[in-house]
Amino acid sequence: MKTLFYILITLFCLSCSMQNKLEEITIRLDKETLNPVRNPGERGTLHVTGRYSNGKTTDLPLSDIALSVRTVSASGNVEVIALSGDQLIPKDGGLAEVTAVYQKDGATYQAKKRVVVAPYYRDYHQTLVLKLFMGYDGELNEPDPNNVIFQHEDPSRLCTFGHALDVVKRVDNLTRGIPKIIYLVGWQRGGHDHLYPDWSIVNPKLKREEDATALESLRWLIREARAYNTTISLHINMVDAFEESPLWDTYIKNDIIARDANGNLKSIWEYVKGHKAYHLSYTKEWEKGFAKPRIDHLIDMIPELKDGHTIHIDAFMAYWQPENRPLSPWHAKPENGGIDIYKEVETQRKIFKYWREKGFDVTGEGIFWAHPAGEGFVGLQPMSWWFPDDKNFQMEIPERLSARGRTHREGQGDFRFGSSMQGEEIFQKDLANLPGFLSQFCTMTLPWYYLSRLERVAFVDEALYYSEGVIARVEDGKNIIRKGDFILRENDNLFVPALWNDNEIIAYSGDGYESHSWLMPEGWEKVGAVDVYSISMNEPARKLSAIPVDNGLLKLALGKGEAVSIVPAGQSLTR
Structure with a gap:
């Protein structure tokens, strides 16, 4: 009996072990x-x-x-x-x-x-980043039908600092108070692409009448824009140099300006007549001790920039792309320093980190562009426009580490990954009416903002699967973003929670519809009725009151290109 008992105990223990x-x-x-x-x-x-x-x-x-x-x-x-x-x-x-x-x-x-x-001061994957063009002095070297700037009566003062605040207010209304960064292009004397490498003179043509200097006007604008969920910062350049710059003679004397293979100065472009652009070498400027003081002086001159913690460096390239050559072929020679594209990139990393040390993120206009193969400044550059189409990169790198603005100059980009906007071309065309701004915001930035907070889990059979049960794919020929039965996007009909505000949904229609029933999202189960407000450049106006929500469905009618804010009935609308 004892033997049988021990056998049964052993079998029982083995069974428990297998179950565990x-x-x-x-x-x-x-x-x-x-x-x-x-x-x-x-x-x-x-x-x-x-x-x-x-x-x-x-x-x-x-x-x-x-x-x-x-x-x-x-x-x-x-x-x-x-x-x-x-x-x-x-x-x-x-x-x-x-x-x-x-x-x-x-x-x-x-x-x-x-x-x-993500060693960044700002959350760029949850921020609308825009560029606002201020002015450009000079006359085009050759006619350019695509340049709308020079089609204006006075391109040198397309938008003054005083006018810019009006733009900020209207954009804040159109975007329902989403966090925004706006970089000013052409804020320096002469406007866009003037005075570089110097940043010390603010464009006097942009001054407000009530201020003594243009610098005072710029600092005023930065302070005032904060009330409209907007950080104003600057679009600068660290690679170009012009003969009229106050720093030209100093940079020539210290051998910082780029030269061709024979050691001669060579202009890289002359877009405006008599306004020739040259490159400089980041490495030579850094080694000669001029890069840090240039950065320090700008920050000291405009201390308000510190609160925004962001700066945009235009054309932050490591080589001259049209000719696929180093910035300075002369300095790239071993006997003249061996400053090739790889050494310039090493210096660019130092520049990124110095800006960070001073309290600033550095954004750019592209990655994997005019840099060595595979260099996307991951971990250094938190945001860029013209994001690569490489699906593998987009699946691997989270948006919070490397965020995108607008991904394509035309169209909306790949709706499955999302694309924000840049706004610059709209501002240049018509500052008064901002044609197309609301459409781009609703069809691009709004769904991108929603998707960017999620993890991209898998890309299978042309469908992009996100965390939290969200999927973006084509269904029956329609571009669909959904979370279960809740549909956020059906082509250019949008019904998306405005997550930067409490209890608010933005609905938009590209073509309009007479009647469409939308399933309400999670968290709205107890909402029995809603108020609907129109979205425009003006303050939102109540359009409909206490519209019933029946069995979780809201029936809407929208006109072509119309956007509305939806909040629980009786809730005040957040700016």
Whole structure:
């Protein structure tokens, strides 16, 4: 009997052991994004969890687990994350991957988890970034029918600083108070592409009458725009140089201006008559000690810029693309310094980090453009326009690490990934009426903002799967973005929560419709009626009151190109 009893006990224990077999391990992080700029000293904590065949889970001792970390994507392939016990220590900006390996009962288990280090002052994936063109002095060297700037009566003062605040107010109304950054183009004397490398003289043509100087007007604009959810900053350039610049003679004397292979100065373009542009070498400027003071002086001159924590560097290239040559062929020769495109990129990284040290993010107009192959300044440049179509890159790099503005100069881009807007071409065309602005905002920025806060999980059969159950794909010939039965987009009909405001939905229609029933999103289950406000350049006006929501459905009618804000009945509308 004892023998049978022991056999039964043994079988029972074996059965329990089999039921409690470890099936998989997973890595759990308390923070999947670290920001050492806004949160100095911030670290992440790592746990490895085992899941057993009986459905139970438990944290495994890290002493029994082999942990490693690698950089997935970062400019210069720098170390993004270091491990110390269960702590993730951010080292530099980029995307990293943690791997855990665990062995038990003759089996080996592995888990991976990615972590982002985004060392930025601003959340560009949740910000509308625009450019506002102020002015351009001179006469075109050759006729350019595509340049609407010079079709105006006075291109040199397309938008004054006083007028710019009116634009800011109207844009804030059109965008329902979404956080915005607007970079001013042509804010310096002479307007766009003048005076470089100098940044010390604000364009007097843009001054308000009530101010003593144009600098006072610019600083006034930056302060006033804050009341309209708008950060005003500057569009600058660090690669071009012009003979009329106050710094020209100094830069020539110190051998900073780029030269051709024979050592001669060579203009790269002359868009405006008599206004020849030259390149300079970032590395020569940095080594000669002129780059930091140039940056410092601009910040000291306009201290209001510090609060915005952002600057835009135009044409931040590492080589001259039309000829696929170094910025300065003369200095690229070994005997003259060996400053090739790779050395210029090393200096560009120093420039990025110096701006960051001074409290600024640096945005640009492109990545993988006029740089060595594969250089997208991941972890350094938080946002750019004209984003690459490379689906692999877009799937790998989260929007919060490398955000996009407008992705294509024409059209809306790939609706599945989303695209914001730039606004510059609209401002240039008609500052008074802003034609097409509302359409671009609603069909591009609005869904992009919603999607950018999610993780891109998988791209399968032309469908893009996001976290939180969101999917973007073509269904029955229509561009659809949905979360379960809740449809945010059906071609150019949009019904999207305005997540920067409390309890607000923006609806828009490109062609208009007489009647369309929209399913309300999560969180609106208890809302029985809504108020509808028109969206325009003016303050929002109530269009309809207490419209019933029946069984979670809201019936709407919209005109062509019309947008409205929808809030629970009786709720005041947030600006």
